Amino acid sequence: MFISFEGIDGCGKSTQARMLAEALRAEGRQVVLTREPGGSPGAEEIRRLLVEGAGERWSAETECLLFTAARRDHLERTIRPALAAGQTVITDRFADSTRVYQGAARGDLRAFVNRLHDMAIGIEPDRTFVIDLDPETALGRGNARGGDEDRFESLGLGFQMRLAQGFRGLAEEFPARVRLIDGTGSLDQVAARVRAAL
Numbered sequence: 001m002f003i004s005f006e007g008i009d010g011c012g013k014s015t016q017a018r019m020l021a022e023a024l025r026a027e028g029r030q031v032v033l034t035r036e037p038g039g040s041p042g043a044e045e046i047r048r049l050l051v052e053g054a055g056e057r058w059s060a061e062t063e064c065l066l067f068t069a070a071r072r073d074h075l076e077r078t079i080r081p082a083l084a085a086g087q088t089v090i091t092d093r094f095a096d097s098t099r100v101y102q103g104a105a106r107g108d109l110r111a112f113v114n115r116l117h118d119m120a121i122g123i124e125p126d127r128t129f130v131i132d133l134d135p136e137t138a139l140g141r142g143n144a145r146g147g148d149e150d151r152f153e154s155l156g157l158g159f160q161m162r163l164a165q166g167f168r169g170l171a172e173e174f175p176a177r178v179r180l181i182d183g184t185g186s187l188d189q190v191a192a193r194v195r196a197a198l
């Protein structure tokens with residue numbers, strides 16, 4: 001099974017991806033927990049180009065190409081081999097992030113993003129959990145966490161609000177696989193919502 005977690009920066013998706021991986025492992029499943037951009041040595045190199053770039057280093061189109069290149073490597077080196085071995089793959093972000101960040105929030109590039117996806121990726125998760133949280137709360141959580149990978153989080157509240165709208169829209173666009181999960185409350189409360197939706 002192939003599962004993705006999505007949402008705005010600081011919504012809690014990495015925490016929930018990790019909690020679900022631990023819960024499934026405790027039940028005896030073999031789980032590969034991975035992330036994007038990254039998840040394979042080559043894709044982690046591309047991640048550094050993306051998240052360590054200062055300010056507006058890349059155009060939205062170039063970002064699409066870099067994220068898609070990283071995803072292709074991640075798919076070839078990590079995701080497909082794990083799925084072929086019967087393992088469960090849980091990824092912290094996948095193609096929906098490109099649809100929302102580059103395709104909608106940074107500009108109107110959905111057609112470009114879709115064409116790249118069809119050419120180079122061509123696979124969707126079986127289930128996608130969008131952790132839905134208001135951007136002010138999410139930014140507060142992100143700031144409290146600190147860290148130096150602030151290339152995207154520094155884009156501000158207005159950008160995060162466009163993202164939140166974009167992620168909510170995925171549930172309507174892909175109703176068979178995307179589940180909107182209320183991200184408020186304790187870690188265990190959110191985890192219970194994820195399990196119920198799985």
Ligand SMILES: Nc1ncnc2c1ncn2[C@@H]1O[C@H](COP(=O)(O)OP(=O)(O)OP(=O)(O)O)[C@@H](O)[C@H]1O
Nearest residue numbers: 008009010011012013014015141142145185186187
């Ligand atoms: N339900 C929650 N209640 C309070 N704090 C939370 C909750 N879930 C996560 N956090 C905290 O919020 C911060 C961000 O969480 P996390 O790293 O899981 O988010 P994220 O969506 O993966 O962020 P990013 O995309 O920016 O990496 C962390 O410090 C985490 O411990």
Ligand SMILES: Cc1cn([C@H]2C[C@H](O)[C@@H](COP(=O)(O)O)O2)c(=O)[nH]c1=O
Nearest residue numbers: 009036037067093094097098101152153
């Ligand atoms: C896959 C993907 C990611 N992004 C952005 C979203 C985040 O701001 C960063 C990654 O940071 P995280 O803390 O690991 O979530 O990259 C994007 O804009 N487009 C994408 O396809």
